[in-house]
Amino acid sequence: MKDFAASSDPAVQRQLDRLAALSLPQGRLGLEVVRDLLGRLGDPQLNLPPVFHVAGTNGKGSTCAYLAAMLEAEGLVVHSATKPHLVRYNERIRIAGRLIDDALLASLLAEVLDAGEDLTPSFFEVTTVATFLAFARHPADACVIEVGLGGRLDATNVLEHPAATAIASLGVDHEAFLLVPEDGAPSEPLVRIAFEKAGIARTGAPMVTQAYAEGMELEIQRLCAAAGAPLHMRDADWWAEVGDDAIEYRDRHGALTLPLPALPGRHQGDNAALAVAVLRHQDRVSVGPAAMAAGIRAARWPARLQLLGDGPLTAQAPGRAIWLDGGHNADAGAAIARHFAGQQVHLVIAMLANRDPQAIIAPLAASIATLSAVPIEGSAAHEASAFGPDARAHGTVAAALAALPPDGLPVLIAGSLYLAGKVLAANGEAPD
Template sequence: MDFARSSHPGVQAQLDRLGLLSVPDGRFGLETITTLLDRLGNPHRQLPPTFHVAGTNGKGSVCAFLRAMLEADGKRVHVTTSPHLVRYNERILLAGRLIEDEPLAALLEEVLDASEELAPSFFEVTIAAAFLAFSRTPADACVVEVGLGGRFDATNVLQSDVLAACGIAALGIDHERFLLAPEDGVPKDPMARIAFEKAGIAKKGIPLVTGFQQAGPALEIERAILRSEATLKMRGREWHASMDDAGLHYADFGGALDLPQPSMPGGHQIDNAALAVAMLRHQEALSVSPEAMAQGLRAAHWPARMQRLKPGPLTGDRAVWLDGGHNPSAGATIAAFFEGPVHLVLGMLDNKDPQALIAPLGDRIRSLTVVPVPGHDSHPVEAFGPDAKAVDTIEEALLGIPADDYPILIAGSLYLAGEVLRLNDGIPN
């Protein structure tokens, strides 16, 4: 299930109600979330300037960079992202702070009571709660991460009256059951279809900023722009970015910026940081100084995305990295990050490709240990090949890794990553 336990009885009572929700097979569309929000007074129409971010990989990191740069400029920022890693509260950040338990319990109760007979999904209730909280707490900006896809995602109720800019991060194949479901009038090529779904967030008169340059998906984005009457700001055309030892070099119609290297490790984070800069540069709802952008790039963090874990009860003093990546695009990114051998501890949901991370790393895998994903159906050890070894817990996995100088990578699921953070006293705050 997609919810955490809470030590607060009021929050737990509402999480129990959330846990009973599910999406009826085959239901797609925005009718349920629209009706629910209408019952709540349409809080999504009462938000400060909002940045809406989609993408297969990297969208959460783009949101983290946007938040950090806006806050560095002195702005109060609401944020909603998913999934949470340890506490449900992580999904709703109010003016820079996680929502507290008492107001969260009351908020969820209000939304769930209003949703009677609608049969909403877990995510629809969560987004309604986030928008309701945002509408009641003063702030200067909102940052909203798409949950799945874009066109039919619950966050896509956002319209031009509140949007400052929309962005699309890296594209790849994931959630095939939903995003590649047969439908008339949609692209047949898988990557073009993914682009079509993500581009569904485009809105009339609002800049849609893209951070990728693949020809096929880019063409589908162009078509979406024509349908929506948004304004397209494409990397390689309206804006450019590159990285060297001196830092991130960005340029667009307004001139050039020389910015520091992003704090989050990995070459892919350069692309995510550049997209966040481009989204701020191509909107007119609020101003953010170049100095704040630079400070935000240095300050941004995003747990369980190529995160070097601090010494703790679980890891000891070993070099342990944590990443929630679970699809082939994430596998390629991880493989590009690690230059040499690595001990891989892997737990993956049974609806994911078990080779997504193993194949890109190839013969650099020094050892492969498979663990279950707590609370979820996950692949058995046989799915990962003859060299994989199964253990029951993440603690057992780490104890069984040889004491050498090779780094350890724990990956394959954000749910597993949340358990690792909890056990290592690294709960996000």
């Protein structure tokens, strides 16, 4: 699946067309190409402000959003790189808190594509190099960089001296890439995932993590020890209880009572606590408790249990709460199910053909009032039959919403970030 992108700016679109023609050459995995390309452009990754590098299966994007918001609440200038984009490619690169503008984006992509034409780089390698160029050329106090896929072999994993690294929640995802048998890698799936994510550990840079099953924790401990990276793991070096009214956090520096995030879901309290722990276990950037609290309240992360506003799409089902979530694996399904526990919801779902429908359907089973299956424009997606005998097929999300019974029950649109991007665009809520 290629990560296609489109732009209304002709100069940007010319470069995005060049990006769309790229693919990862069969069998090539490694950091050699991205390192070569960075070298041709002056190694911008060596000239970045203090970097916070975040991996994980679920929650890494939200953790990045909390980190950026906390740093900004302290009055610092922050660059951030997240993925994937939902509506516009520009969402991947934020300079001083704002989406990269079209003119700069077109120039950077052209510079990187021209420099690496003979290297046959991938979409992700070009994107990463363009991001590092942008961040190196614009002064800031900190950078927050989200890992794309895995960690060990992700294109972002060329950073040498991050301020801190972090791992959010872990689960099995992207099996075709992360579970390929390899000499020296663990064979047990979840331990292998931990092995891949912990590949971002760096000598002297603190790594801060959530708590995991024993085998996963042992693997992370082994890799951090080998890398010389101080490890700070939840329930061993820091603790957090997400309650009904607050997050109670403590570590060797003391205790904090922090507000709950504006983002819904108990798991968001866990992600916010991880961001707090990251900042309190490094010494490159100073952020106080007041800024941490303000950042928790201010952080926003689209398409993760996002309550949609008024717009052309939600007008198809007036008077209802319509939620959007791009989660597509079992851990995401469990988090969504916790949010809707004890209530009924109309589910509108689409999933890429290489995803397991039960990852979302099974955890939500007790809450599903009706199930409507829709396609994902431009992507190979499951037919309605994949979601079970009760699934009804509709040609569009708008049609699915318009066909709902007049019962006022809330709606959940879920199953794919690709679908989420289409929904946000259709409702006029593109991230800014």
